[in-house]
Amino acid sequence: MDQRDEDIDTSDIPEVRELPSNAVRGRFHRRHAVYLTEELQAYFAAIADRKGVSLNDLINDILSKEIAIVEVVK
Numbered sequence: 833m834d835q836r837d838e839d840i841d842t843s844d845i846p847e848v849r850e851l852p853s854n855a856v857r858g859r860f861h862r863r864h865a866v867y868l869t870e871e872l873q874a875y876f877a878a879i880a881d882r883k884g885v886s887l888n889d890l891i892n893d894i895l896s897k898e899i900a901i902v903e904v905v906k
Contacts, residue, residue, distance in 0.1 A: 866891060 868876065873887075880890040 876890060877887050880887045883890065885893075
């Protein structure tokens with residue numbers, strides 16, 4: 833069913849004004865795996881080591897910057 837957000841009737845759902853004290857952000861979030869070839873893994877691992885950051889943080893930083901560039905081009 834393809835409906836726009838504006839066309840969905842949410843009038844019977846109560847508005848959430850405060851989060852419960854035991855609320856946990858991202859509890860059911862599943863991370864997506866990124867698979868690299870051995871050569872790319874070694875290349876990025878070397879860069880991460882030089883910069884003193886984890887491989888995961890380096891990849892996330894690179895992807896965030898690339899996404900920002902794509903958003904500007906749109």
